[in-house]
Amino acid sequence: MAPTSDTPPAPATPLLTMTGITKSFPGVRALDGVDLDVEAGEVHCLLGQNGAGKSTLIKVLAGAHQPDEGTIVWQGAQTELKSPVAAMRLGIATIYQELDLVMHVSVAENVFLGHERSSGGFIKPREAHSAAQDLLARLGHPEISASTIVGNLSAAGQQVVSMARALSHDVKLIVMDEPSAALDPDEVDNLFRIVADLTAQGVAVIYISHRLEEIRRIGDRVTVLKDGRAVSRGLPAQSTSTNEIVTLMTGRNVAHVFPERPEAPGAGKEPVLTLEGLTRKGEFAPVDLEVAPGEIVGLAGLVGSGRSEILETVFGARKPTAGRVLVGGRQLRPGSVTAAVKAGVGLAPEERKAQALLMTESVSRNVSISSLPRFSTGGWLDRSGERSATREAVRDLSLRPDNPDALIRTLSGGNQQKAVLARWLLRECRVLLLDEPTRGVDVGARAELYALIRRLADEGVAVLLVSSELPEVLGLADRVLVLREGRVVHTAPARDLDEHRVLDLVMEGTS
Amino acid sequence: MLSKSDALPAPAPEKPKGNGPAAGWQSHVDLRLVALLGVLGVLAAIGAITKPDQFLDVDNVRLILVQSSAIGVVTIGMTLVIIGGGIDLSVGAIVALASVWATTQATQDYGLGGMLFCAVAVGIGCGLVNGVLIAYGKLVPFIATLAMLASARGFAEQMSDGGTQIVEVQAVLDLMAADNRILGVPPLVLIFLGVAALGWVVLNRTTFGRRTVAVGGNPEAARLAGIDVKRQRLLLYVLSGLCCGIAAFMLIALSGSGQNTNGNLYELDAIAAAIIGGTLLSGGRGTIIGSVLGVLVFTTITNLFALNNVQSAVQDIAKGAIIVAAVLIQHQTSRKSSTQ
Incomplete structure (x- = not known):
């Protein structure tokens, strides 16, 4: 050109x-x-x-x-x-949702990170301090001291520091990725005032x-x-x-292929999973929910609406501030993953590699890790029993390659997810919690995963599903809970909802 | 991976073929062990050339094995802790405390059984403290075991008053008597082999071992898979303490005395031997056989240098160089395998 x-x-x-x-x-x-x-x-x-x-x-x-x-x-x-x-x-600065600040050092050091005020290799802390303080004042936050350790500031304060860092360069365009997501209403007002000030000075803002x-x-x-x-x-x-x-x-x-929905799944059956007023302060308001065997319930909402937090609290990975979780009518010990797994709850977490997989191990060992007691007597492993069971699970879910000794990291995202499902299938779990089950999975493999999830439900598993992709929740779930800012704002059968209506609900909070 | 092992000249100990699809992974492990065996072979060759009469003498080989045994037992425990994602800096100090406590006059009155029990109990007790602080007190393993290092050694000095406590129990002294052999092998070496075999079984054939690897490889995934990560960590430090107790008893038998300088710098030797043996310091991977070979490599070097009258300062420099070389080689292999 x-x-x-x-x-x-x-x-x-x-x-x-x-x-x-x-x-x-x-x-x-x-x-x-x-x-x-x-x-x-x-x-x-x-x-x-x-x-x-x-x-x-x-x-x-x-x-x-x-x-x-x-x-x-x-x-x-x-x-x-x-x-x-x-x-x-x-002059393009980006403020990411996950702030990229160094938590253990001061505001001034963060503001000038990478372009420190220095002469001859020696930093000039006093100059940096006063320059940072000026920037904070310009952002309407003179009360934040430039010598405060960033980790001690609130989320809003940290965001101000991020903006001060952007302004410490000669910035003409600031990109803000969901800056209000972590802020209280009055902090949002201040954010808007800062944005108005910046634009008045001729700075452009891209606001997501x-x-x-x-x-x-x-x-x-x-x-x-x-x-x-x-x-x-x-x-x-x-x-x-x-x-x-x-x-x-x-x-x-993009056409999503979803499996056929049964007429009335779980009708007339005792719920296997029950949430009674389950609450985590600051994350989600009391949730009441019953899921019957064979039913898929979807949680729809934006990032930060509390959907993943609810799943993790049910699983015991977070401790509820109030309320309880019952599986098969028996209360789970709050905040204990071990207890949840014992009771037959399984989780396919959002970050598959970081939270679910043992990346250096084989498919077989990844699948069997939650069912080891099944293959052992007095702690002694029955390795041939383990292998034949994992081989069967791998075939059953048609993992590719169908070799249980393949290293898990050589598998595609979709097949890794199948391995996680196989882990809970082998455990014979009664409740399956799925957090973004198709993240990083290509379109073709998705349809297969959807069919698999429906099959597990048909076999009597109660499924609780979280996904940021609305078509997925609406296409796969039988019933949908719509969340907005930690609150369930609407519950309805999935067939009575469409994307348009759910988006209205999560964005405006009105129906 | 396969091509690499194919390209290797085959001095490998014969491995039954037809191990099925696992062969790729297995051969990867073998490669490291083969390399270690190669190093041992080179060392033996150097010994045979420089001191042909002395080095290959049966008594000298026996000596190398005896000198490997106490540190070897400690290394087995250390290997399990490191595979589980931890570190135990207190092993040498626990050995010192256990050997002092087991040789006090009061303990010696109970004879061999009492002394063995005392050493093992002290080891387990210290391991328990480490484990509770780390698993439930959420202390960083480095800090918790560093604290144990300082206090256990201090306690040992206090208890022995800095002196040497001579063992008067004949049964203990007999363990190291010059002619005491079982099938031609000194009892201490048999203890080492026994502990190593048990360690191998625990790591490779039990749920405990499988969980250790999982906890060390990805603690969050292990937790979300339903493993009681805290309990696992606690037990690992207890195991390490147990190994220290056994090693302390072996040292008592070896030297005929107990003193607060026993096990000096064992933490460094054990960590180094485990790492040379292919254990990943960040956890999740390691082998018992590798650690045993790592210990043998170290002891053989010491022996070679002693035979050739090289100062101990030079020995330490050589040890440092070997650790660096081993870790660099590991980086190479893991990078290659991860890009495939």
Whole structure:
């Protein structure tokens, strides 16, 4: 492409223009020709469901990912963002949802991390301190001392430090990924005031949030992403109807194949899993729920709505502040995974590699790890019994390769997930908790997993399912609980709900 | 992995073929052990060349084995702790305390049985304290066992008043009498082999061993798979303490006395031997056979240097170099296998 730097910037030249950005990962096309333009001094909102490509797009913008195709024009000149440092030099700062601060050192040190105030290799702590204090004052937080250890600050305070770090560079564009997710309402007000100050100074903000009311309050324009494409560009944030936005976000074209739903699963059966007023302060309000054998219940909600926390509390990995969990009518010891597993509860956790798999071990050992007592007498392992049982489980779930001695890390994401399911199948569990069961699993393997989950339910397992992909919850579950900010706002049979309605519920909280 | 083992000239101890699909993984383990056997072979060759009369003498080989036995037993316990994701810095100090306590006049009155019981009980007791502090008190293993190192050694010095307590129980002294052999092997070596065999069985044939590997490899996954991670950790330190108790008794028999300097720097030797044997310091992987070979490599080097009148300072330098070399080789192998 010919350099465009010699074209004189027209007065209306956008600060940033991204055209036809494409990015593929093995098995997934995360961005499929996204266009985005941002003007100086505006708040540009980015909307889209999980998997729509928002995170990939902001990582491209931050220089963390290189696009396969497409052009980026910055202040009228075509450019490439080769690394995070390159993006930073141009004046693009990104504040991630997971703040990237060093918890054990002071605010000032964090603000100037990587570009310390120094001369001749010696840092100048006093200068850094006063410069950081100035930035904090500019952000409306003079009460935060630059010498405070960051780990001692609240989530909101840490966010301010992140912003101070962005401002310590000569920043022209700040990308904020769901900045309000961890904040209390009055902290959100302060965040908005800061955003307004920044834009008044000509800084542009790309603001990602699922909360429509926030977008209405501070947004200037909205771009909606769906399936790796921008389905609308630069809609007015104030006047576009909620209905229009939600319609743009839903109705994806990827066909999901879900197994047939039985007529009335679990009808007339005693519930095997019962939650009575289960509560964790600050995470979710009391939940009451009964799941019968053969039933799949889905929890729908945004990240941070408490869905995964509920699953982990049922499993005993978190201790409830109130309420109880019963399996087969018997109360589980709160906060004890061992007790839950003994009672026949299994969890396929969200982070498969970090939380479920023994990556250096074989498939067989990964599958049998929860059922070792079954294969042992007095602690002595019956290895041939173990092997034939795991071989059978591997065949039963048609794992590929169907070799139980293969190393688990050589398997694809979908087959690793099957191995986790095989672990609980072998354990003969009665309650299966699934947290994002198809994360990192390619489309073809998903249909197989769906069929497998339904089969397990048909065999009498009670399934509690969490997924950030609405079509998955709606297509697989029999009954859906919709969560918003730690509260169950709606319960209904899945067949009576559609994506549009659920999105309305989780974003607006009204029906 | 397969191609690598195929490319290897085959001095490997014959392994039954047709181990099925597990062969790929197995051959990977064998490769390390073969390398260690190779190192031992090289050392033996050096010994045979430099001191042909003395090194290959039966008495000298026996001496190497006897000198390996106490530290070897400690290394078995250490290996299990490290595979389980921990570290035990207190082993040398526990050995000292157990050997002092078992040789007090009061204990010696109970004869061999009483002394053995005392040594083992002290070892288990210290291991229990370590384990409770780490598993339930949530102390970092490094800190908890460092504290035990300091206090157990201090306690040992206090108890013995810094002196040497001579053993007067004949049955204990007989264990090391020059002509005491069982099938031609000194009893201490048999104890070492027995502990090593038990360690191997525990690691490879029991649920406890399987869980140890899981807890060391991925504690969060182990917890969410329903394993009682705390109990597992507690028991590992108790096992390590037990090994220290046994080793203390062996040292008492070997030297005919108990003193608070027994087991000096055993923690370093045991950790080094385990690592040379292929145990991953971050946990989740390791073998008992590797650790046994690691101990033998170390003792053989010491023996070689002693025969050739090399200063002990030089020996220590060589040991350090060997540890670095072993870990570098491990990095290479694990990188290769992870890119396949």
